[in-house]
Amino acid sequence: MNWMPTLFRRRKLFDDLSEEMRLHIEERVEQLKGEGMSPKEAERQARIAFGNLALVEVRSRDVWQWPTLESIWADVVLALRQLRRSPGYATAAILTLALAIGVNAVVFSVMNAFILRPLNVPRAERLYALQHENEDVANLSYPNYIDLRDRNHSFDSLVVYNISAVGLDTGENPTSAWTEEASMNYFDALGLQPYLGRFFHAGDGHGPNSAP
Amino acid sequence: MPVVNKPMTESTTRDLFPGALEMMILESLRRQPAHGYALVQHIQQRSNDLLQVEEGSLYPALQRLLKAKLVKADWGVSSTNRRVRTYQITAAGLHHLEQQISSFERMFEGISLVLNPGRSPAS
Numbered sequence: 083m084n085w086m087p088t089l090f091r092r093r094k095l096f097d098d099l100s101e102e103m104r105l106h107i108e109e110r111v112e113q114l115k116g117e118g119m120s121p122k123e124a125e126r127q128a129r130i131a132f133g134n135l136a137l138v139e140v141r142s143r144d145v146w147q148w149p150t151l152e153s154i155w156a157d158v159v160l161a162l163r164q165l166r167r168s169p170g171y172a173t174a175a176i177l178t179l180a181l182a183i184g185v186n187a188v189v190f191s192v193m194n195a196f197i198l199r200p201l202n203v204p205r206a207e208r209l210y211a212l213q214h215e216n217e218d219v220a221n222l223s224y225p226n227y228i229d230l231r232d233r234n235h236s237f238d239s240l241v242v243y244n245i246s247a248v249g250l251d252t253g254e255n256p257t258s259a260w261t262e263e264a265s266m267n268y269f270d271a272l273g274l275q276p277y278l279g280r281f282f283h284a285g286d287g288h289g290p291n292s293a294p
Numbered sequence: 295m296p297v298v299n300k301p302m303t304e305s306t307t308r309d310l311f312p313g314a315l316e317m318m319i320l321e322s323l324r325r326q327p328a329h330g331y332a333l334v335q336h337i338q339q340r341s342n343d344l345l346q347v348e349e350g351s352l353y354p355a356l357q358r359l360l361k362a363k364l365v366k367a368d369w370g371v372s373s374t375n376r377r378v379r380t381y382q383i384t385a386a387g388l389h390h391l392e393q394q395i396s397s398f399e400r401m402f403e404g405i406s407l408v409l410n411p412g413r414s415p416a417s
Contacts, residue, residue, distance in 0.1 A: 095357075098367075102330060102379045103353060109331045109376060110349070131349050138350035145357040 092146055099142050107132055204273040210237070227265065239271040313394060315347065315355045316364075320383055320391040323365060329378035330356065356381065364390050 107128050114124035129135070165172035200206045212230075213220035222230075227242040234240050243264040250259040269281035322328060322336045333356075334349045359365040364387035372378045383391070 098369075098379065099353065099357070103350070105377060105379075106331045106349065133348040133350035135350065138353050141354040142357045145354060145361055 095146055096143055100139065103132075103135065103139065107135075208238075209272075212240075231265075239267050241265050241268045241271045243268065310345075314398075315351065316359055317391065317394045317398065318345075319352070319355060319359065319381075320364065320387055320394070323381055323383040324388065324391060327380050327382040329372065329380050331378075332372075333381070359387070362386075362390075 110128035110131060111121070111124045114127055115121055119127065132138070165175070201209065203209070211220060214222075222242060224242070227240070231240045231242075241264065243262050245260065245262050247258055248261050250257050266282055266287040267284040269275075270283055274281065318337050319333055322333055322340075328336065330352055331349075334347060334352055337345060337347055356365070356367075359381075360367060363384060365381045365383055367379050367381050370378060370380050372380075
């Protein structure tokens, strides 16, 4: 990383440049005065002939600069200075931005979860959630599920699950954990295979209070 | 870099094509090392005052040449006893100038052929 020496070298380059342009105008003034022009008029004519001194200096310096990085930094500095000058406007702008970004983030999270990245199962578009018409949440007793499952002609299969919190004790430091109780055909219906071992299947159920 | 083409009115300024000023600076420096002010004088005199280079526009061009190491600059004292920064063409600058002149001549020849279809450009 050799930007430190470059910065110092650049200071020298810019000093040389300013000095050189000053001497240029001075030489022109001397020449015009030598031709009989008044000092004031000579100064004026010399500056006209030179052109826009500030612009020339900026363009000359630009040659040595990393254009994007430094102009972005200059923009940031200018923006901060202007924000500091009018705090009311700055607050309004920051709040507006914060709100807008917040709303966008929420909308994006929802879109991302439901549309951009749907459930990571094969043929997710063929999955439906069923619930009674007059209930806010899907709620179903297991016997009702059995009835629906046995009389189902509309879907390939019907699964049921229940999410609940349980206490988990492995011998020390009991903790709470989230569990999902699911019907035996759960993984088959979703079309999921584990990388290792096996999931349980419909034939593994042996009635109430039994383990697969 | 705006230049005023003398025979036209003051309002019709025309930009030199990119690299033209650099080429003229290098050619002037090939003849002899010079400082900025002397370069402007030289270019104006050699062009019979047809090209009036805005004096300031010389400096960005000189910085580009310096950065590309086509010229080098040293502070010194001029023949009129002024403190000046004198520019000298480097070996790379000479090489670059040759290339630029030959490419400019080809371009100029092409333009001449289009503008004067009946005449050969050399005549």
